[in-house]
Amino acid sequence: MASATPPDVTALLERAHRLGSDPRNTNYAGGNASAKAVAADPVTGGTTELMWVKGSGGDLGTLTEAGLAVLRLDRVRALRAVYPGVEREDEMVAAFDFCLHGRGGAAPSIDTAMHALVDAAHVDHLHPDSGIALACAADGEALTKECFGERVVWVPWRRPGFQLGLDIAAVKEENPRAIGVVLGGHGITAWGATSQECERNALDMIRTAEEFLARRGRPQPFGPPLEGYGPLPREERLERAAALAPVIRGLASQDLRQIGHFTDAPAVLDFLAAAQHPRLAALGTSCPDHFLRTKVRPLVLDLPPATPLERVVERLRELHAAYREEYAAYYARHADDATPAMRGADPAIVLVPGVGMFSFGKDKQTARVAGEFYLNAINVMRGAESVSTYAPIEEREKFRIEYWALEEAKLRRMPKPKPLATRVALVTGAGSGIGRAIAHRLAAEGAVVVVADLDADSAQRVAAELGGPDTAVAVTADVTSEEQIEAALKAAALAFGGVDLVVNNAGISISKPLLETTARDWDLQHAIMARGSFLVSREAARMMGAQGLGGDIVYITSKNGVFAGPNNIAYGATKADQAHQVRLLAAELGPQGIRVNGVNPDGVVRGSGIFAGGWGAQRAAVYGVQEEKLGEFYAQRTLLKREVLPEHVAAAVFALTGGDLSHTTGLHIPVDAGVAAAFLR
Structure with missing residues (x-):
């Protein structure tokens, strides 16, 4: 007891x-x-x-x-x-x-x-x-x-x-x-x-x-305003932050891939708009709890907010190279034979005047907390400068803390990262069925997830199931809209720093004979799946290219992209379109380290939004079975006589992206319990 x-x-x-x-x-x-x-x-x-x-x-x-x-x-x-x-x-x-x-x-x-x-x-x-x-x-x-x-x-x-x-x-x-x-x-x-x-x-x-x-305290402890360094208007600020986030995340992930966090808190913007911010930022943080999470000092962009984006990106790359050299020199100045190996020379905090602060860590919580700690450091600098001069502990003492053997031992005790740790995933059609199961599996394997769905309530519900904003965020996305797709990718950049893994899952199914299939049926089917997956892949590839970290694009296609059956012209044709997009993009994006693969499910009835939306009733009528027995019926048509569930499709997505198939691209994996007519040749 x-x-x-x-x-x-x-x-x-x-x-x-x-x-x-x-x-x-x-x-x-x-x-x-x-x-x-x-x-x-x-x-x-x-x-x-x-x-x-x-x-x-x-x-x-x-x-x-x-x-x-x-x-x-x-x-x-x-x-x-x-x-x-x-x-x-x-x-x-x-x-x-x-x-x-x-x-x-x-x-x-x-x-x-x-x-x-x-x-x-x-x-x-x-x-x-x-x-x-x-x-x-x-x-x-x-x-x-x-x-x-x-x-x-x-x-x-x-x-x-x-x-x-x-x-x-x-x-x-x-x-x-x-x-x-x-x-x-x-x-x-x-x-x-x-x-x-x-x-x-x-x-x-x-x-x-x-x-x-x-x-x-005296007024203006950070000095007078620095001309031209005031905050950009809110919408312009977020637009630039979304554009810069993948670039900065790529720079901060040279040694180890990181998850990002962005904040444009007023205290950060005020600090970066003041004349003394370069001097103070260079002094670094002081409290051991601060610099263990923020590194000794941040990387600070030294250009005003109105600078053209291309020049900002160029300058960030220059400053990042200098930061790495300086950090390596800092390590060399203080390390001895007993010092743990250098843990990486990339910054944990990047400050962009007029825009805000980007912070990085091994997961979203760590990245967010690193930003909170640097905000603490700004508050400390403000207080110290208001009554005196900010004077943090000397560099040698900071190094002793950062590379303390006891801290190293604490790091070694941490559990091994999950296979998809530090990966940012975006799943379309994730509010139900296969997409929901994929989102759950990717999160369970360590990814942070952008849950995208046309139904905002469903997306919010799934994001909450996954654990909330440190694990998942919800976005409303009609994949036929270029603007909404761009907005979804920007949301990924602002929430997590970019995107590494995209699953094209959004879809509908219209099953009719040729003579009953209208042009609208055809156009709608192709707009959502063929055109929608093309648009999502294009924007994802653009962001992955900015990061320079490679990535994965997975298409949830179908057995029907291979198998030719009656009364299914619109659905089968658009699935075949998606299947060939996999091959085309695998060939084009491979040189950037972006792998493109597909999963061909069949007969996924239970939990499926498509089947619940009328497709199930139609197919049950065609086959002369009760709708609630449709999954069992499909199972009996297969070689294994097993019903396919959304979790089985999610398992295939993980198999393609979890690391063991790192040299595989252009592949389609059947998840259909064995349909001989759909075997790939």
């Missing part, structure tokens, strides 16, 4: 959620909170003092009990006696494993010592923009004293670890009236005898710093 959650742990989790849900208090996955209390020792039957503290990699705003590390305080405090000194303090993280209570919960973080060694029942370590602004000001110590008086003490920069825990513990002991500390170049730590007091002290520090900066 599971034991009840201790009251102190409940209070800790509630406090963490309140603090972590407000971005003024701390950034995503940043900071720690802890609680100490006496608990029963199941071995001795007595009691022991324990500490519950947020584990490595957790997020305060969503913290659960499973995300807490649980340690015996007597053993953690005993580590003082074996501490080997600053040069070997990384060894202390492994020592925490010997201090765990029972199975210990989550893996202890590097900040565990800070919480354990400070003599207070509750401790919060946070990264508020206001606190970091003081921590990164050139005269931060004097400003801290001016802001807080004796209530808060300045602690000079020290890399997180056991020694920093000892330093803060000593400060608290020497300053019994203090409620917390400002950590130079880093953040704040507050404490209290109760959970409520600790939270109150943390918020007091944050709000006091905010008020101080607002009261003491």
Whole structure:
């Protein structure tokens, strides 16, 4: 029988959620909170003092009990006696494993010592923009004293670890009236005898710093406006962002393919419109949580927003080449024999004046959070420059954090990426049936998905099923409209940075004898499937070419593109058109690394939007069976006697795009349970 959650742990989790849900208090996955209390020792039957503290990699705003590390305080405090000194303090993280209570919960973080060694029942370590602004000001110590008086003490920069825990513990002991500390170049730590007091002290520090900066801060901390660098009008801004996103994503993916995120938040545009933004951006971020996700500094376009697009693209390529050279030199300046291998020289943040910020990561959440962190960095620069001069920690210290062996170990513990991780997929007709199944399979294999459908409600519903905006976005797309297709691809660029994998699935079916088939029937059938897939492929190829990362285009064709049967002239002909588009485009796009393949399903009745829209009733009448038995009827016509489901078609799409068939293009895979008349020859 599971034991009840201790009251102190409940209070800790509630406090963490309140603090972590407000971005003024701390950034995503940043900071720690802890609680100490006496608990029963199941071995001795007595009691022991324990500490519950947020584990490595957790997020305060969503913290659960499973995300807490649980340690015996007597053993953690005993580590003082074996501490080997600053040069070997990384060894202390492994020592925490010997201090765990029972199975210990989550893996202890590097900040565990800070919480354990400070003599207070509750401790919060946070990264508020206001606190970091003081921590990164050139005269931060004097400003801290001016802001807080004796209530808060300045602690000079020290890399997180056991020694920093000892330093803060000593400060608290020497300053019994203090409620917390400002950590130079880093953040704040507050404490209290109760959970409520600790939270109150943390918020007091944050709000006091905010008020101080607002009261003491000078106007235009980033300098006067830079002529010609103001934001473009909203529509023009998004148009340019959509055009630049695939180019920038391609540049940011030279070492490892990345997912992108775009924001034109006012704070970003204001920063890029001010005269001092080149100087400040070059100084880089400071708080370790910031530059671990944003890299030490961003790539900044040095052209005004009115510059012609072609020149902007040319200049971005020049700046990217220089950025890679500079990053390699930065690595060479500080690396030694024990340093992990360079993880890539591409930027994680790209700033484009008048347009906004492009951020990149291994998935959408990582890319989005990287952008949020750089927005934090802008806020920090604003605060520091308003009362002093922004002075982040020196480059050598940044490198020590970025290539810290403990960070490298954390990266190695991460699960292996899924096969389609970092791939952006766009699926047409994804609101139901085969398209919905394909969207679900691609997302399950790690892709982010643009769910495109003529029915906006269906598209929204499927995008929500896939997990929302960090996994999927919905677009309304009539594939017969060039404008709507262009808009769908632009949405992919703005949401995820571009597109890598396109599935032409949208379609209808009109089944009539030749003499009953109208010109409108013919035109509509061809407009949606033959013309629509051509238009989608053309725009996708244009975007894939801008990225320079290759890609996949998959056509959901049909057995009817090969098999000649009666009463099906419009549908069969347009499917044959699509089938030959596969061959033609495979030949044309192969030199760009774009593979084009097809899937030929047959008899996919269950869950099919086409069959539910009247096609099923027509075919059932032709074959003289009940409509609800149509799938079973089709199955009996096949060699395997198995009904084909949308999931089987989705599996074929994954087989073509998941990596094992990396050298295959121009192929059609039958997914029909075996129809001999449709065998490819």
